Amino acid sequence: MLLSQLPARPLASAPSPELRAVDFRMSVPDYMQCAEDHQTLLVVVQPVGIVSEENFFKIYKRICSVSQLSMRDSQRALFIRYRHHYPPENNEWGDFQTHRKVVGLITITDCFSAKDWPQTFEKFHVQKEIYGSTLYDSRLFVFGLQGEVAEQPRPDVAFYPSYEDCDSVEKRIEDFIESLFIVLESKRLDRATDKSGDKIPLLCVPFEKKDFVGLDTDSRHYKKRCQGRMRKHVGDLCLQAGMLQDSLVHYHMSVELLRSVNDFLWLGAALEGLCSASVIYHYPGGTGGKTGARRLQGSSLPAEAANRHRPGAQEVLIDPGALTTNGINPDTSTEIGRAKNCLSPEDIIDKYKEAISYYSKYKNAGVIELEACVKAVRVLAIQKRSMEASEFLQNAVYINLRQLSEEEKIQRYSILSELYELIGFHRKSAFFKRVAAMQCVAPSIAEPGWRACYKLLLETLPGYSLSLDPKDFNKGTSCPGTHRGWAAVQMRLLHELVYASRRMGNPALSVRHLSFLLQTMLDFLSDQEKKDVTQSLENYTSKCPGTMELLTLPDGLTLPPVPFTKLPIVKHVKLLSLPTSLRPQKMKSLLGQNVSAKSPFIYSPIIAHNRGEEKNKKIDFQWVQGDVCEVQLMVYNPMPFELRVENMGLLTSGVEFEALPAALSLPAESGLYPVTLVGVPQTTGTITVNGYRTTVFGVFSDCLLDNLLGIKTSGSTVEVIPALPRLQISTSLPRSAHSLQPSSGDEISTNVSVQLYNGETQQLIITLENIGMEPLETLEVTSKILSTKEKLYGDFLSWKLEETLAQFPLQPGKVATLAISIKAKLDFSCQENLLQDLSDDGISVSGFPLSSPFRQVVRPRVESRPATVSEGSKAGDLSHLKTLEAVLNFKYSGGPGHVEGYYRNLSLGLHVEVEPSVFFTRVSTLPATSTRQCHLLLDVFNSTEHELTVSARRNEELILHAGECQRMAIQVDKFNFESVPESPGEKGQFASPKQLEEERLEARGLEINSKLDIHWRIPSLKRSGEASVEGLLNQLVLEHLQLAPLQWDVLVDGQLCDCDAAAACPVGDPVRLEVRLTNRSPRSVGPFALTVVPFQDHQNGVRNYDLQDTVSFVGSSTFYLEAVQPSGQSACLGALLFLYTGDFFLHIRFQEGSRSKELPPSWFCLPSVHVRALDAQA
C-alpha cells in the first residue's frame, strides 16, 4: 500500500495509510540499530538547565569518544552507546532486550554561582527520576563553578570551570563506565546464580503486563516461561559484559525453554540475541555503517576477540553449579561447544527470519520487528545476499507502526533508501529517497523543508542514472545524440528539482535545472510540455537569467552550465569568405615567394600530404582585420512554436574579435534555416571559430562546436590579414538591373548601364571613395570586354589614370574621380542581304578604268530601292539593339595589408545597349579621274527615328530623315597600304594566316576610316557620333581603294598627266609620251608590252577610234617595258604627232598575254591621258 500510494508529484498528498491504532508504548524505532548494539550499554547524556547546544555537543562529542573500554581486570571490553535523547517508553522495554535499557545518565549543566547550585542539583535528581528504574549509575558535570560548593565532594558530581577547561572529562567517563561495569557484572552474576529456591520473577514487556494478571504462577508452564525469559535476560547481560560464548549458551538454553512454552515474543528475542551474538562473532568489523566504522578504528578488536571470549566463558565454568540446580542443563562446555553454539552465517539469517516471524505475531512489537529487519538487512548486506536482504526490507516496508509523524516518515524512508543502497539496489534506494524528499514538503507540514527536499532529491540522481552535467549525458551511448536512460522518471525528478529549488528561493538553481531538462529531455517532451517548460523557464529567467557560470551548492556539489545546443539545433557551420569586392588577394610575386619559402620543390608528395591535412582545419581564404566577417550556420528549430534566439554571436579564439550579435526568430519546426553571424576581427593572426553564443528563453549559452553532435563543419580556422582600405565606386550612370552573363567569372559588385547610338562616345565618371579606415595607396584599372558576337571597332573603353593617381594616397573618406570614355562602335554595315546585293554590283564597281566618273549620271540609280528594302526589314534587324558588356576591374591596396602584399579587386559591370544610328547599306567605289584618287560611294540609311545629319571630311552635311537612305560620295585619295607599318614579325608567328589577314584588313579599315572621318549628328537629341566604314569594306572595295603597287605615271611632253586637266600640245609637233613604272610591290614584275590607243569621245556615247588620219605615232605605237625589280623603276618612251587640233584621249592598253595573270587588274590601272592638240600659234 505504501508503495502504491507514494506521491508521484511534488506536493501531492502524503501517504495516509490507514494505520492500526496501536496502543503500546514503545513507538520510536531506532533505524540505526545493528546487531552489535546488543552488546552495548546505553548511556543517556542530557543537558540540564540552560546549556547552549554548541557547548553541549562539544562535551557530548568528547564523551562519545569513550565508546569502548577494556576492563583492566577481566580483559573484557565494554561498549557504550550514547544517546542524547531517548524516549523513556523505550526504556520500558529494557527487560526485553537489555541494550534498550538506559543504564547510565550523564547530565551536563551550567552553573555560575554557588547560589544556584542546590537548584541545579535538584534538577539533576529530577532527570535521574525519568530513567530511575533502570539506571546503574549517573554523573553530573557542572560547568562554571570551581568547587566553591561547600558540600562534600560527591563521586557523581564533577566541576569544571569552563567548557574549554575540562581535560579530565574522558577520564571521568572511563571511571563512570567502570562503575557501570561493576554494576553490570554484579547483576549478571546475581541473575546467573539465582538459586532454585528463589522464585524466578517473570520478566515481561510493557504490553504484556495486564495479560498475566491472575495467571497461575505455580504452573510448570509458567515456571518454564520465567526460566526461559530469565535465561534470555542473562544472555543479554553476558553479551553486554563481553562474554560472548556465555551469552550464546544462555540464548540456546533460552530458545529451548521458550519454544516449549510457545512464548513467541521472547522466543523471538532469544533467537535475535543468538543472531546478534553470532554476528558479533563472525563479523568483528561490525555491520552498521557509521557505528561499525567507529568500532573498527577503535580497536585491534578482531585479533583480540577470540581471546576475550574465553575468560568470560571460563567465568561461567568457574561457577558450574550456579545453574544446574535450576534444572537447566549447564552445557557450558564452551571449549567444545563454541563452534556448535555459534550460528553459521546461513543460520543467522534463518534465525532472524524466525525471530521476525514471531515478532510479527505481536502488533505491539512492531518496532522490535522493524529493528530486527534492519539488523538482518545489515548482516545480509555484509554477506552480499542482496535478494534476501531485499525481502527483509520489503517486509520492513509493510510493518505498520502507529501514526507516524512527518519527521518520522522522512526518517523511515531515508533509512529504507540507505539500506537499499547498502544492498546495491540503487533504483529502489532512489525511489525511497525521493519519497522521503516528497515527505519533507508534504502539504500537511506547516513549514515545508524545501531545502531538505532538494538535498534528498539530489541524492537520488545516481539512482536514476542522471548526471547534471550535460556533457555526461551523451557519453557512453553507442549512438550519439540519443538519450539513454529512463526518461519518464528522470524527467519527473528534474521537474521536482526545479520546483524544489524554486521553493527554496534559489531561482538560479531552478533555471539551471530547467535548462537541463529542456536540453536533455527535449526528445521526450510532448509539444504541450515543451510549451509549458519554456513558459516557466521564461518566467524564471525574467527574474534570474541563466548564465554559463558553474553553480556551486553549499554542500559542494557543482552544477555545470547547460548550453542550449539543441535550441536551435545547429547542423552546419561554414565560414564565409568576404564578398568578392572585399576579398583580399595576394600579389602574385609575393605568393611565389611564399611557396618557395616552404620547400624548394615544386611538388613533393610529403608536402602535398601536409597541405591536405592543413586544409582540413584551415580554410583557404582570408579575413581582413577591421572588416565584417561572416559565418553561416544552418539551424533548425525543434520546438513546436516560434523560437526567439537573441544575442546570437560567435565565440572565437586566436584573434581579438568583436562579435556582432544577431537576433533571430525561427518558425516552428523550421527546416534548415541559414543564419549568418558576423563579427569584426580587431587584430591579425589565425582565428578559430570555437562556437557560438545564444540567449534563448533568457538563458545564456556558450555552445562549443566540439561538443555538438552531428555537426558538419568545413573547417573553423581562418587567417586574418592586416587591414586593407575599402573602395566604393559610384558612377554618373544609372545602376542597372542587368546582371552580366554568368560566364564573366568574377562577381560584379555594381552594374551600370547606358544606352548609346552606334558610334557614339560617352564619358563615364567614376567616383572612387575610400570608405575604409586605411589610406588607399595604389590603384590599377583593367577592363575586360565580355565575349560578344558583335564586332567592335576601336577602343571600347579608354581612360587616363594619371590624373586620378595624382590624388593618391587617398585618405579615408576622401574621394577621387576617374573619367572613362565609352565608345560604342559596331558594324555599320547592313544585313547580309544588302551586302549580297552589294557584291552583285561589284562587277560594275570594279569595272575597268574605262568607266567614267559620270557613269552614275548615265545610269541613274533607283533611289527608292534600298529604302524599300530597309523599310521591309526595319522591324526585323535594323531596329534590334545590340548589347555590349564589359567589366572594369579596380585593383587597389593600401595600409598594412598592402605591406603584406594583399590587394582587393572591385569590379564594375558595364552594360551598354547600342542602338543603331546609321547604316551603310551599300558601298562601292568609282575611280576618280586621277588614278591616285577614287570615289567612295556610300548608301547611308538613317535607322533612327530622328532627323540625322551625316558629314564626312571635306564634304557638306547630308540630311537624312528617319528611315531615309541616301547615297553619299566621298572622294578619297587612294591608300598606300604598304606604308601602314606592318605589325612586327612576332605577331605573325602566333597568328594563323587567316588571322593575320583579318588583322591586316582591320588595320586598313582603320586607316581608311580615319581618312574618311564620317560623323553623324542627331540635332534633336543633341547627340553625335562617328560612323565607321571599317566593317563594310570588303576585299573588292579595298582593292579599289588601294594604291596599286605598280605606279604608272604617264608623262606627256614631260608633264605628269593624271587628272582631268588636258595636257596641251601643239599640232604638228611630235609630243613625247613617257610611261614610267615604279614597282613598289615586293616582287619583280614585267616585262610588259603596252599599246597606246588614241580615241575621241564625242560625249554622246560614241567614241571614235578611227584616228589613223589624225594621229600618227612616231615610231611604234607599242611600248616595251622591261621587268622591274622591287622598288625599281623603268620607263619607256614614245612620241605622238597630232595632225589636227582637237581633244584626244589616249588609252594605254596592255597587249594580250603580256600581263601576268596572277596580278590583280587594279595594279594595271593606268591613268587615261587627255590631250588637247592646239594650233601651234594659239
Added chain:
Amino acid sequence: MAVCIAVIAKENYPLYIRSTPMENELKFHYMVHTSLDVVDEKISAMGKALVDQRELYLGLLYPTEDYKVYGYVTNSKVKFVMVVDSSNTALRDNEIRSMFRKLHNSYTDVMCNPFYNPGDPIQSRAFDSMVTSMMIQVC
C-alpha cells in the same frame, strides 16, 4: 491480466512500456524501474551458470500489496517486466511463463524487421496488439 508490460534494453532504458490506461502511468514507470534492481541482482547471481542452461524466466521479482512484478531476461540481456494484479490468483507461474515466451517471440519478430534499429523504442503495431491482447485477456 497484466496491468503493465515493459521491455527494457540492455542498458536499462525502456524500449517499450505500456500500462492499463486508467492507472497512473508514472507509478508503473517507478515500479518497473525499481524492479530492475532485482533483475540485475538475479542476472548477476545467474552469471556463473552455463549460458545454455540458463533459465530466462526470472520469476517473481517482488510483490507489492496490489501487484506482483515478474521478470524475464533474454540472452541478449533485454528484460521483460510484467506487472500483474495481486488479486488475480488464477494466474499461475506457468501461465506467466508462457506469456513471457509469447512476448519474447513477438520481440524477436520486431528485431527481425530490417527497418528496426536495435535500441530504438519499439513502435511495431504487431507487438503492440500482442501486448494489448495480453493485457485484456482476463479482466
